[in-house]
Amino acid sequence: VIWGIAIGVAALAGLFAARAVLGSTRFTLARTLGAFVAAFAAYEALLYAFALVDGGLETFSADIVAKLALSDALWLAALLALRAVLTLAAPRWFAQAPAARAA
Template sequence: MTQRQNAIRSACFAAIATLFSLALACAAPFAALAVVAAHRQAPREALLTLLLAWLANQAIGYGLLDYPVDATSIAWGIALGLAAVAALFAAQAVISRLKQRWLALAAGFAAAFAANQAVLYLLGLGLPGGEGAFTWAIIAEVLRANLLGFAVLLAVLGIADAVAVKVSARIAAAR
């Protein structure tokens, strides 16, 4: 895959995560995105994808959703970014060890979600509001957002792959 194709894929993944940020505010599906990026991209491109999605999420939060611009909010934003990166590293570690695609994706999702929530929990211990941020209801809502995001990302990838196969076949036939 060319650098241009990698950049386009990163931008597409980040755009999908951005749409979720608009719809779900702070419940952006970073764990889901981390798994798909880990599965479909080289480590560097996957990290770029996650960082683009996180930046877009923060821009939407502060620019459109009127997040308060204060030390607590900024610290939570940084915590979200660190947790997204942790989710990516966990997904990469699991996916790189499993050969069966669906098992790798499922185990990668579990690892990414667990890492994401663990990092947020640990960082939240030192942040205002951290003690109330981890109720079962909130974790369930974040899990639901990530499962939905995961399903949408996998569907988009499936469609993109099918289109790529047809386009490649037509190009080959035209030669």
């Protein structure tokens, strides 16, 4: 149960880190990649800190963390590709709304 709470807290920290990088501005690939790195770092750092207290540091070897990062990066690439396809196929539903501008 305690690890479930730790994972939930780490996931929320990753979400907040990503939102801090993305802000509320327009979608760009650079911001998306920055948000990915920030979220991954926040998530792993909090889980590592919890493992220092509760045990389980062996799961944070460089090899394991690198494999997780690669897996997450591949999922991000797949989801970005899906977004691009959906934006082209159904722009009315998936295209980014134009930004509001002051007159």
